[in-house]
Amino acid sequence: MGSVPPRALGWVACAVLGALCCLAPLPGARTPWPTVALFTVLYAGCEHISVPHHRLRVPHHRPRWGGRPPGRRTATSMGTFFPVLLAGAFLLPPPAAALVAVPGALLARVEHRPRALRRVWRTAQLALATWAASRAHGALGGRDAVVAPDFPYALLPAGAGVLAFCAVLALLDGGILATAERVPARAAWRGLFARSLGPVAVHGLAGLMMAVLWRSPYGPLAALLVLLPMCVTYWMSAQYHRERAAHQATIRALVQAVDIKDGYTRGHSERVGRASVMIARELGMADERAEALRFAGILHDVGKLGVPTRLLRKDGPLTPEERRIVELHPEYGHEMVRGIGFLDEARAAILHHHERLDGSGYPYGLKGRQIPEFARVVAVADAFDAMTSTRSYRRARPVAAALEELRRCAGTQFDPPVVDALARALSRHGWHPAVTADDPRGNVPPQAPAGDRHAEAGS
């Protein structure tokens, strides 16, 4: 765990100071204390049961590439109970609304260290945002519109409140990304506001209805019911993320099953997946296609499960007959993942990743543009990683030498634009072949059989 950069500490201190200024007028003003207490308890309770959030990712050694662009996670893991905060902002004067956020945020569970600092940061952030929302809402006469209730006019101040809330959150989040993770300020701010606006708008509507019902004859009890659909949505989202993680683990298990048979390529599949994504980004593919390419890269050799273990582990050169059996693996792989609907384009990559541009590859001997784009990308990523990782029978080549080799074969074996894209991506991000933390052995094989290997993709 590295230490927090002083600039980030300074940014947090500014936010805390701002939040304290927001809370300062509390003792003097006429504050509806019972309502504040109810909201505070409600928010703390909701925050306690909701999923942990990862809003502040103060310094961690994050991979610079391959992961998602910064700030994206902050928007998707909206683990807080904004409807309660926004309802508070629509009902209470600004300082009291800011107070509602404080105990809940201070008590909330925090996943990553430094915990105390993250809690303080988050509290300050939410207090400031809620204060701003309440201020904007009040300035347009929203509180009278809520009591009346004066529809559709009540929507206007509520919308202003939501905008203010989002703007403050995005500003503070962007600042922390810029100071703590050294993301360029413009990249940090870009999109943060737009991405969070949609979800917060829905939360704002729920908050508005909650506020209206709270002030209606039906009272706070009816207002509480507004939260139930939100709770269910949170629960579903948590479940979705859990299932998705489990699904990714299963994909990894498919790859590990290949490792059981073919011990020497440990980590190869994961790295091919990463290199494929780098190329995809460089080629300007949309996020979904890049993600599909990651799966294509990870699963490209899954068909080796169908090749007899004896052949995969054979020392010495393969006979033509044996070579033919090994060359069936793309078809096996394609057959195996046939039932997985979401792979779609990636299945073509699994089937054709050994095709060559001049038509001398297998299984179908496709030429040039006949080869699907995904397969051309995976072929380059596969060859690159095969050359730059240490194999039992030879040492790893340096990245520059591997690129030189790829360029030499571009046009006959590889697609030149894809090779160029890889070169550009490498010059921009570098190549960090370290395997994920759960595999301490790296890519060095446990046992070292010698001999020619069929899978040398550069051959």
Next chain:
Amino acid sequence: MTRPEPATALVRGCAAVLAAAALAHTLWHGVDGRGTALAFGLLVAVGELARWSGGGREAAPLGAAGALAYALLGADAGHPTHHGAPQVVAVVTAAALAGCVPHVSSGRGPCADHLARRVLTTAFAAFCFQPLHARGALPREDGPWYAVFLVALLALTVLCDALLAAVLARARTGWPLGPLLRDELRAVLGIGSAVCATGAVMAPAVAVAGLWALPLFSLPLLLTQLAFRRCTAVRATYRQTIASLARATEIAGYTPAGHAHRVAALSRAVGRDLGLSEPELTVLEYAALMHDIGQLSLVDPVPEGATAALDPARQRRIALLGGAVVRQTGVDAEVAVVVERQADPYREQPVSARVVRAVNAYEEKARAAGPAGSLRALEELRLATARDYQPEVVESLARVVARGGLTLPRTG
């Protein structure tokens, strides 16, 4: 087209008679509060349009919430309403029918049962609430008890709906009613509770803020539906991936083609017959799909993949290897336990492992013995019930197989 079961016919008949009577009553007396009726009708129709046929339980949460809210509506923007129960049923029926038309015309499944449920559930809520409201026998609106009353009434309604759904499912599938009802009730805790809460809060919100409340409340519920859909989609993908992992052993030549799928389908049927709940059935299905995965660690395949004929020590070794692989897949740890224990004597096994063991042995033996293999395989299993297979499981398997006409279910 087969004739529906008596229970299904009864439910549909009741709903049809009720709907016809309500429509006739409404046509005769005229519609009270046209604007409100139109708005709620639109909401229900849109909800039905947004219905999707995955996930099973509550396919159209917005439609359900809109219908319940109309049934519980006592005032509109401060003015009391007098639309009465028959009009509620009539409006909801008409709107739901309209919303169903695109689904039927594009052939996305029949919606007779769905409509019958919607009509009967709405009628229940409306006939509980509207007469009391008309007579002024309800708790005072300006007190907190009103919300409590609404929630209690809706909880009762949802219970009725669950019972109805379970009865219909039983008539459709022939599975035991108890576990079906339990699964329906468990589903109520998920999206059902969101529907219930939205319905309960929409009625007072319209009473306070007028019809503006309808779109405002629909949005969070639509979000819930989206989350639910996303969750269902990832679950389906997950299942496909696990099935692919299961196919790995087949492609590697360790097991015959389709073996894992057949064992999974039969295990699920036997688990149903034994009254396992939906989560238990999922564990059972995953374990059955992956029960042979340990063979991937063997250098040479077992002949024909017939693990049931191996000596116990080897069987157990394969099972342990399989468990180790399954633990890496990130599925529920229970699945790994089932895979690990599949070769143990049945008294030491969890129920799911007993089912997987018996079904696997049955599948292998029945395949080996040819056309009349089914009976002979069952006979062999019965002879081994002292130690290896649980007698109850074998009997349940016999029932399931008999129901299927003594053939192995072929599934894709």
